[in-house]
Amino acid sequence: MDVTCGRVVKGTSFTQLRDAGDPVELAGFYDTQDADELVFLDITASSDGRDTMVDMVRRVAEQVFIPFTVGGGIREVADMRLMLAAGADKIAINTAAVLNPELIGEGAKKFGSQCVVVAIDARRKEPNDGWEALIYGGRRSAGIDAVGWAKRAVELGAGELLLTSWDADGQQAGYDIELNRIVSESVSVPVIASGGAGTLEHLYDALSVGKADAVLAASIFHFKTYSIREVKEYLQGRGIPVRL
Amino acid sequence: MGDGYLIAIIDYGAGNLRSVVNAIAKVGYEANITNNADTILDADVVVLPGVGAANDTMNSLVGLGIDNVIHKVVASGRPLLAVCIGLQVLFSATEEEGWHECLGIIPGVVRRLPEGRKIPHMGWNQLEQKIEHPIFNGIPNNTNFYFVHSYHGVPEDKLVIAATTDYGISICAMIVKDNIVATQFHPEKSGEYGLKMYANYFKMALESKD
Numbered sequence: 001m002d003v004t005c006g007r008v009v010k011g012t013s014f015t016q017l018r019d020a021g022d023p024v025e026l027a028g029f030y031d032t033q034d035a036d037e038l039v040f041l042d043i044t045a046s047s048d049g050r051d052t053m054v055d056m057v058r059r060v061a062e063q064v065f066i067p068f069t070v071g072g073g074i075r076e077v078a079d080m081r082l083m084l085a086a087g088a089d090k091i092a093i094n095t096a097a098v099l100n101p102e103l104i105g106e107g108a109k110k111f112g113s114q115c116v117v118v119a120i121d122a123r124r125k126e127p128n129d130g131w132e133a134l135i136y137g138g139r140r141s142a143g144i145d146a147v148g149w150a151k152r153a154v155e156l157g158a159g160e161l162l163l164t165s166w167d168a169d170g171q172q173a174g175y176d177i178e179l180n181r182i183v184s185e186s187v188s189v190p191v192i193a194s195g196g197a198g199t200l201e202h203l204y205d206a207l208s209v210g211k212a213d214a215v216l217a218a219s220i221f222h223f224k225t226y227s228i229r230e231v232k233e234y235l236q237g238r239g240i241p242v243r244l
Numbered sequence: 245m246g247d248g249y250l251i252a253i254i255d256y257g258a259g260n261l262r263s264v265v266n267a268i269a270k271v272g273y274e275a276n277i278t279n280n281a282d283t284i285l286d287a288d289v290v291v292l293p294g295v296g297a298a299n300d301t302m303n304s305l306v307g308l309g310i311d312n313v314i315h316k317v318v319a320s321g322r323p324l325l326a327v328c329i330g331l332q333v334l335f336s337a338t339e340e341e342g343w344h345e346c347l348g349i350i351p352g353v354v355r356r357l358p359e360g361r362k363i364p365h366m367g368w369n370q371l372e373q374k375i376e377h378p379i380f381n382g383i384p385n386n387t388n389f390y391f392v393h394s395y396h397g398v399p400e401d402k403l404v405i406a407a408t409t410d411y412g413i414s415i416c417a418m419i420v421k422d423n424i425v426a427t428q429f430h431p432e433k434s435g436e437y438g439l440k441m442y443a444n445y446f447k448m449a450l451e452s453k454d
Contacts, residue, residue: 031435034435036367036368061262061263061266062266062269062270063270065263065266065267065270065432065433065434065435065436065438065439066390066433066434066435067390067392067433084260085260085262086262087260087262087263087266089260089263089433111295111296112295112296112297113364114295114364114366114392114394115295159364159366160366188362188363189362189363189364190362190366190367213362213367214367243368243388
């Protein structure tokens with residue numbers, strides 16, 4: 001769930017965001033719908049929005065008892081501590097980790113690797129020429145190879161990777177299977193595939209051929225294309241172990 | 245709730261207590277977060293939560309003198325609930341980050357999960373109940389609970405194993421021994437059945453108080 005100013009928003013581009021409700025209510029809803037985990041991304045990521053986000057985290061933690069990750073604008077260990085103390089189970093860092101890779105290890109040391117998720121936005125360079133990592137919400141190239149960065153992030157202490165295909169995100173035409181497979185085979189921590197889910201088959205492909213340990217989807221759930229239960233029953237029918 | 249009661253959650257400075265506190269509140273009980281020896285020893289039920297590394301936890305517990313308090317709680321027969329790292333520090337020793345002695349309350353060693361699967365074991369996994377116990381009331385066998393750990397406890401006495409989970413090998417996921425209940429998984433992160441487990445536990449633990 002993308003969050004700004006204490007509200008969940010949805011949309012396929014930054015200029016067309018619509019209010020999608022109260023995060024605590026939505027979190028509760030998805031919990032009753034058997035979501036395994038939730039991710040909240042603060043898309044304003046400004047220092048003004050920090051208190052609102054912390055308050056949201058606190059309220060979610062009081063009502064929802066499945067794991068949730070908080071990301072967006074986390075720049076230093078103090079930010080991590082704030083979110084974790086408020087009740088988040090994991091924090092996700094993206095741009096801050098690229099600009100200051102030491103942050104990964106610092107967070108892992110203080111809070112444990114299992115709390116530190118490194119989110120990577122990847123975009124294809126040329127057909128068949130690999131992927132580059134993007135930062136600042138996809139607005140800038142970090143000038144580094146995404147797969148290489150994924151490996152390095154794990155070496156530095158990331159306990160989990162949240163891998164988003166920038167090309168696929170919002171298109172609902174499928175995850176970037178190759179990207180997921182290569183990264184998943186290269187690291188020894190769980191990899192969450194993100195970006196591109198449109199059909200039930202896409203989710204299956206990401207978890208099988210794509211070797212993702214988990215799939216993250218937003219649009220198909222926010223727009224109620226599928227319910228989580230439908231997704232899980234489908235996956236189970238195709239042999240993917242799921243929690244039902 | 246009838247008579248007054250005291251649930252003490254041991255705060256030894258590491259890790260996130262909030263989820264445990266919130267979950268206990270959600271099922272209707274008030275808990276005190278404390279590292280005060282007297283408060284802990286006065287409690288009707290003691291909770292030892294944990295996130296992070298076992299040896300750091302041991303250092304914190306020893307530093308605060310709480311290791312002795314835990315021994316006293318166990319000796320007193322009062323109910324003790326240990327979660328995640330809380331379970332691991334009950335063992336004789338852990339091989340995490342070298343070799344570190346732990347509380348020695350459960351004979352056995354804490355070992356790293358075997359290679360072959362992704363480590364940490366992080367996610368939902370089915371809990372295979374090995375014994376009949378009120379803590380499992382209303383919780384079907386093979387219900388999923390949420391795990392996040394890289395090490396697992398191997399008790400010498402297999403009879404203390406109340407539940408296991410499969411992660412390449414069969415892992416001890418829960419221990420019941422005398423007045424101790426310990427879970428490797430996080431009931432406070434395991435949704436509806438996790439809350440049910442807390443509800444079952446505290447009902448049972450408080451019913452047994454003098």
